[in-house]
Amino acid sequence: MNNSVGNTARLLGAGLRALLVLTALCGVLYPLAVTGVAQTLFHDKANGSEITDSTGRVVGSRLIGQRYDLPLKEGQETPDPDLRWFQPRPSNGLGENSANTQYDLILSGATNRAGDNAELLQWVKEAKAAVVKDNSTADFKVNPSDVPADAVTSSGSGLDPHISPRYAELQVHRIADRNHLDVRQVRKLVDAHTEGRTLGFLGEPRVNVLQLNVALAELAAKSR
Amino acid sequence: MSPEIAGVLQLLALIAALGLAYRPLGDHMARVYSADRHLRAERWIYRAVGVDPNAEMRWPAYLRGVLAFSAVGVLFLYLLQRLQGSLPGSLGFASIDPDQAFNTAASFVANTNWQSYYGEQAMGHVVQTGGLAVQNFVSAAVGMAVAVALVRGFARTPAGELGNFWADLVRGVVRILVPMAVLGALVLVACGAVQNFAGIHEVGQFMGGTQQWNGGAVASQEVIKELGTNGGGYFNANSAHPFENPSPFSNLFEVFLILVIPFSLTRTFGRMVGSLKQGYAILGTMAVIWIGFTALMMWTEFAGRGPAFEAAGGAMEGKETRFGIGGSALFSVATTLTSTGAVNSFHSSFTGFGGGIQLLGMQLGEIAPGGVGSGLYGMLIMAIVAVFIAGLMVGRTPEYLGKKIGTREIKFAACYILVTPALVLGFTAAAMALDTPADSMTNSGAHGFSEILYAYTSGANNNGSAFAGLNADTQWFNSTIGIAMLLGRFLPMVFVLALAGSLAEQNPVPATAGTLRTEKPLFTGLLAGTLLIVTGLTYFPALALGPLAEGLAA
Numbered sequence: 001m002n003n004s005v006g007n008t009a010r011l012l013g014a015g016l017r018a019l020l021v022l023t024a025l026c027g028v029l030y031p032l033a034v035t036g037v038a039q040t041l042f043h044d045k046a047n048g049s050e051i052t053d054s055t056g057r058v059v060g061s062r063l064i065g066q067r068y069d070l071p072l073k074e075g076q077e078t079p080d081p082d083l084r085w086f087q088p089r090p091s092n093g094l095g096e097n098s099a100n101t102q103y104d105l106i107l108s109g110a111t112n113r114a115g116d117n118a119e120l121l122q123w124v125k126e127a128k129a130a131v132v133k134d135n136s137t138a139d140f141k142v143n144p145s146d147v148p149a150d151a152v153t154s155s156g157s158g159l160d161p162h163i164s165p166r167y168a169e170l171q172v173h174r175i176a177d178r179n180h181l182d183v184r185q186v187r188k189l190v191d192a193h194t195e196g197r198t199l200g201f202l203g204e205p206r207v208n209v210l211q212l213n214v215a216l217a218e219l220a221a222k223s224r
Numbered sequence: 225m226s227p228e229i230a231g232v233l234q235l236l237a238l239i240a241a242l243g244l245a246y247r248p249l250g251d252h253m254a255r256v257y258s259a260d261r262h263l264r265a266e267r268w269i270y271r272a273v274g275v276d277p278n279a280e281m282r283w284p285a286y287l288r289g290v291l292a293f294s295a296v297g298v299l300f301l302y303l304l305q306r307l308q309g310s311l312p313g314s315l316g317f318a319s320i321d322p323d324q325a326f327n328t329a330a331s332f333v334a335n336t337n338w339q340s341y342y343g344e345q346a347m348g349h350v351v352q353t354g355g356l357a358v359q360n361f362v363s364a365a366v367g368m369a370v371a372v373a374l375v376r377g378f379a380r381t382p383a384g385e386l387g388n389f390w391a392d393l394v395r396g397v398v399r400i401l402v403p404m405a406v407l408g409a410l411v412l413v414a415c416g417a418v419q420n421f422a423g424i425h426e427v428g429q430f431m432g433g434t435q436q437w438n439g440g441a442v443a444s445q446e447v448i449k450e451l452g453t454n455g456g457g458y459f460n461a462n463s464a465h466p467f468e469n470p471s472p473f474s475n476l477f478e479v480f481l482i483l484v485i486p487f488s489l490t491r492t493f494g495r496m497v498g499s500l501k502q503g504y505a506i507l508g509t510m511a512v513i514w515i516g517f518t519a520l521m522m523w524t525e526f527a528g529r530g531p532a533f534e535a536a537g538g539a540m541e542g543k544e545t546r547f548g549i550g551g552s553a554l555f556s557v558a559t560t561l562t563s564t565g566a567v568n569s570f571h572s573s574f575t576g577f578g579g580g581i582q583l584l585g586m587q588l589g590e591i592a593p594g595g596v597g598s599g600l601y602g603m604l605i606m607a608i609v610a611v612f613i614a615g616l617m618v619g620r621t622p623e624y625l626g627k628k629i630g631t632r633e634i635k636f637a638a639c640y641i642l643v644t645p646a647l648v649l650g651f652t653a654a655a656m657a658l659d660t661p662a663d664s665m666t667n668s669g670a671h672g673f674s675e676i677l678y679a680y681t682s683g684a685n686n687n688g689s690a691f692a693g694l695n696a697d698t699q700w701f702n703s704t705i706g707i708a709m710l711l712g713r714f715l716p717m718v719f720v721l722a723l724a725g726s727l728a729e730q731n732p733v734p735a736t737a738g739t740l741r742t743e744k745p746l747f748t749g750l751l752a753g754t755l756l757i758v759t760g761l762t763y764f765p766a767l768a769l770g771p772l773a774e775g776l777a778a
Contacts, residue, residue, distance in 0.1 A: 011288055015296040017273045018390065019362070022397055026361040026448075027354040030402060031441040034409045038419040038443065041410070046419040048437060048467065050427060058428040063416055063466035064437075066429055082431070089545070093570075097345035100317045103424055105345050105436050108461035110542040110570035112693035114579075114671035115530020115778060124536045149528075149538030150545050156464030156552075156569045162545035201225065201233040203472020204548030213430055 231550020250491020
């Protein structure tokens, strides 16, 4: 009996030593080495692909979607979108941190609603109505069947930095209208910021909303 | 080009890449586990651990090594989380509550990586990088070690010894996982995945003000999360988060990482039993199921049935623009047919049938190609059942790879097959029968039931993905899923190693005209059929109540 207790203790001791040695390798050496090389070779990317506007101010990450909303009015729960700027996808699954509240972190996430969920159906219908209303101008009417799926659904991360080229195109008339620009100018801007599939077949065509809005701000400032 | 064609081309590119890696990686792994010599670094590790890497172990000793190492791992990870509040380098994050800390420790040691916490707000650098990521390496290496032990059971005659657990563990980490992870992490950083220790910092925003980001060693954890079929995301959004999976290329690369070791292990198996063709037969079964499931998933997701998806004009809820439906379908099948559970799109928002495909993929036992190691041993157990069934049909004592499948062997195989369904269906029934667990559901009706069925399927099969509408951070779910993960990982390992020991003791039976040719396509078909029938009979009633009901109503 004592012998088997001793054997078990010896075995657990070996297990602990193995864990500690492998922790030193996989939990200390490995991440430090990768960080060292990454920071040397890919400094910008390893630190979040930040981008700046024309004045050199950091306006966010190429990879992280943002909201382009008006300031919250009194009595409002959700702010209205600022229609001067290209609007991203909805992000109904995004949260704020509920633990360690000394921080104000963005909590990535999806809505996790199923296709037959009544609330999701409601959100989609409301979003579609809003997209149709917001993007219709005096001389351009949006047809509800032209609204692409990404315009009315939340992404997996809630931080999707992209919209589909179709949704960008849909917003061109509104953007031109609100910024007193020519529709053709805005369309050229969207085309210049449309990325095709990588190597022609990977992923989907897309437009980076932050980069597009930075370029739009420049264009609007120039033509003012 | 239509999105459908682009999706198919991505699948073909993936098959080509896996095909290119198959021979070199499979042969490399066979050499690693058969080599007599130790590297200098390894000898140093064995001295520090105080073990003799050349001592051959019979199955009980091998099993004791697995269990002791894993038990220490659970305890260490539990304590690390419980002490987080006092540890430096933890961003000032508080300690994790006991039930959640138990769940997470069990989860990462069992290669499940179910997460009932939000990564970016709960786990600091020390726990993520020094605790969770370490288990990503070692739990994967344990899985590979057990698979190799079973292969040795077939290959060795009559010995009874299965190798040395410590040597297999260390070699798996040092010679396979770490080198591949270093290369893979740098590829991911080049795509845009972050890798820093900047902590939480403020970054400017376009509309003014700032946003707070949590930095960290993300790329280095992301790569082993896929490569070791682990799946625990650094961020809550997992591989949908642009810092974890920034581009369409990184997406395909991550799917490749998930699949490359499990598929290539069939080559390792073929090498070690002295017949590459036996490996190809197993590979064939895995590949047929994987490609079939991917095709079905693309079909149902592109069709996008369901009231909300039809109103939106496509099933893009929970999916990222840069991956689209094709890249999301590809990832979701790879993650549920292996024990990975990482997600690049949210499974709860897939179509009804899409959710059914994910569930069925896990319920097959994650064998096509399955988790690193666990996929191979799971498939070999099913191969034993298949030759047993074939033997019954012709009235002949079944044999596989020259070893007789007698009463003892088939009992171990049967026990293996019964463990996970018992856990999944038992816990699901209990959760549905009790009052409070259902309060955690976000969706109601068939999908609500699927949320709970998915949770236990994912836990007991060591997958870790979720229908994440379920609020699993309750004492009930933390405890029961934690137990399901531990039993679902280690009980099957007991039966695998016992079986391996029993096989290793046998003298080989010479092949005769009456021997079932297990290297032929006929056997590939028999194996796939056995799998689908056994799994279908077990889970059909539960699937009918959940995803099938939802899918047929849409």
